[in-house]
Amino acid sequence: MSPAVLYRRLPGEGLPGFIAEFRKAAARDPFGTAFVVPTSHLAREIVRRIGEEGVPLVADAITTLPGLARKVFIEHATAETLIPEAGSRLIIDRLLAAGDYPLIARTGAVDELATLFAVLITRKIDYPAALGDLASAKSAEIGRLFAAYLRFLDEHRLVDESTLLARATRLLAGSDEFRTVYVYGLFEPVPLERDLLLALRESAVEFHYAIPYAANPAAFADEGLWLHPDAVVAGERTSEVAGLFSRRETGRVDLIRLAERRDRLDEVRAIAQEIRDLAAAGVRPGEIAVAFPDLASAVPYVEEVFPDFGVPYAVSAGRPLSASPLVQTLLSVLAVPARGYRREDVIGLLTTPYLPFTRGSGIDILSREARITAGADAWDDRLAALARALEDDLAGPEPAKDRLATKIASIEAAREEVRGLFADLAVLEGKKTVREHIAAYRSLLDRWQAPVMPAEGDTRVLEDEARDLGGFAEALNTLERLARLLPEQKMPLPEFFSLLGILVAGTRAGRRRNANAVQVIGVRETAHLAVPHLFIGDLVEGTMPRLTTRLPFATDLETRRLQTRSKSDILREERYHFIAALLSARTRVYLSYPAADGSAPLVRSGFVDAVREAFSPETWGNGDFPASRLAAARRAGGLLARGEAASPPVLTAAEAVRRLNIENYHRKGGYDSPYDGLIGGDPALAERFGEEAVFSVTALETYADCPFRFYLEQVLGLAPLPPADPDLTGEERGSLVHRIAFRFYSGWRRDGNGAVTEASYPDALRRILATGREEADRFTFESPAWVAGKEHLLGSAAAGPGLLERFLRHEAEVAVSGLLPQAFEVSFGLPVTAGEADAASIPDAVAIPLGEETLHLRGRIDRVDLLPGGRFVVTDYKTGNRRPTLGEVVAGKELQLPLYIRAVETLTGMQGVAGTCYTLRRGEVRNRPIFWNAGLKDCFTCFPGSRQSGVEDVRELVETSLAGVKQYLAGIRGGCFPPRSDAGPCPAYCGFRTVCRFDGLRLLAAGGEVDVDGTD
């Protein structure tokens, strides 16, 4: 055994001396000298320092303990294979899939089991025996799986990242490979690591071991006695910082500065600004490091802020491959057939820029209309059914015919493309071995020449994509290599897809290294570095210290029984890493923490309080960000707006001010500019919506509710994407009920019947149910929702009387009113198709005089009932929740009933006396008069809920509505399209909610509602 010298050193202390000694030894014996450090980052840094001196080195001579174990294994193991971490996960996944582990086989179990097994192996825990009386059925099952896992490694001569340490220890026994060994800075090695270190000591001629140590038990507990050193050299340096947490008296430490920032974004901006200030003072970016306790969650902030401040940076950890959009696309090629050709998966594939498809958005819309949800066959069947339905409509008028023909052609093209795509994807399906799956997948990507990589663009993005692609190709290679080790077994595509998913989730993309950039690293990577300027951010409770002690699949009690790490062990370790990070700073360390995360306050780390108490640090940073390009642009805008700065050459001052005013002035207060939809009179508007234009009631009501929605729909011709609804939509439910009511009553009346009464009820019921069944059978849905919907329509023993039966019952109840159902689906200004509209329908619009102008109206009236004396009632069927109120009619927001009354009056010369709304839905079947002539009490009081809606003069009410229409026409023709004037939430049915910039708070801030013409 070699004499071992133990050096107790503060973190980072004496490292240059160790490096110098190592260099001398390596020059004497390059292949027999090793230098072991705790992190790859530190290993690279030492290699860089030595490289700068021009000293040649053997590759991997400076490494981590796992790195050294790997080197030993690669050089000596002949019959075994080392598998990556992802390989362990694959094996666990295969064992779970094949074995009988019902208590632990669940989503996410593979990752947790892999973590647990690594702890059990490296800490040499005899599981589940170590649990003693805490053992349970679950721990027995985990124990069986653990044993199966180790057996699998053994039988297939595999070594994983954890068993590697033990394997390397055995391989080193009796060897004299490493004659001089330097170990620096390992913090409390676990049992398997200690074994390897002792084996190194055993085989080496010289063994130097520097342990991070200070007389501060709050952070340093390992004195290295387990090494049985022959000599112990105490450290020479003392440090106030190393005594942190020890409650010792300390003085002011000028090294440290502290700042609280508003939130994480503000914190990273402040760091970026400070870096720019340092750079302005001559500090090189490579002399600065920014450390975060949780690097992965901080990187997105850094990626957003540092480029804005022009700070060059390099992140030490690559991002997970599964977060790459390119990799997600490549995986989605498998996901489409593996998940049964789901609509959203197929559309995702067809619309991604990384694959050579171009018709994705068109197919998206058609697939929604065709009600496709999933299933390779359903795609073609439903698209074909959609085309057939349109072909049936080809008998219509000429312009519609052309439109339909074009649409049918595009459906055929979509079918062709989808058929081709599915034929390609079909080669991926079926049971295959992993290698066969990979071969089929690669061959398909080759044939598609995928992924399509952009030739130009943001260099950083292009580099990232190239790296992601390389990482993905390597992941496939790894899986192929592992497949050779796993039993040759065929598996269906979903299983292969899940295997590849596991591998990709556990793989990180390569990283961009640049020693001349600001280093963005994890706090644990800072130990022993020598960083002139160090920032440590995000110091909040739960992030640092992070006191998670629980092992996966173990309770607190079980974790304690397994004697892994107690809470105080973890706290000590967190304190150590914090102290080691502080000690790595040479000139200054800038600590910071965010006060809130969005609106949720954050608790600053107890470590910050400890620093405050011990060292009374000064603060750093202020609220200004002069180096931010975004902030600069905002400032420049302000100067331009005030005329205090010359405009950039490409932009006149007036133009710049105009643009600024759009946001800062026009989008505040009342609606008063073109940016609020007040676009002013336009000849094109006058022509399109002038005297001869025909309006529907729906369009006018849309304008009445929200002129901006009218503008989007009627002027720009925009329409929201149709919902991808596999069942009956609200609109279809409405048409179904309308059609049944129309067919029933037109046949009923044609056969000489009057209103439905108690006497005629049985016959009426038989007829309406027959019609209802016929109409419902036209739909081919099979979903449970549709089956239930049909039952609620037609009734059943289980569901009770259906909607149609309740409709007739209500009809019989109000028959005493004397109203006689007369006409159904009376249309005007629309094509008249026999059998679908009342015989009184006309193709021409109805001309309704509005004083000196005329309203040309088109529409379809659900039902007209007659009263003696040439009087009539207009009824509207509603199958949704909403029904109009008298107040809305008076306010000119609900126009349908008054305008339809006037249309019938114009066409027939009769007198409208009421407008009713017939609610026909599962929870309610009721005809409710919205307004009625108060002189006709005998007729209307039999209608439930009619007491409040009698009006003195229906004609006057209609005239009020027409006055409103006149105003709306003027608004439309005058180009006045502001968003709705009600500060309350927009209606849920507005399909433009996701794109509209309506802001209710703006109206409130403007001091109330805004008139339709834009004035407050």
Ligand code: SF4
């Ligand atoms: S979201 Fe509101 S303001 Fe915008 S278009 Fe729809 S209804 Fe009008």
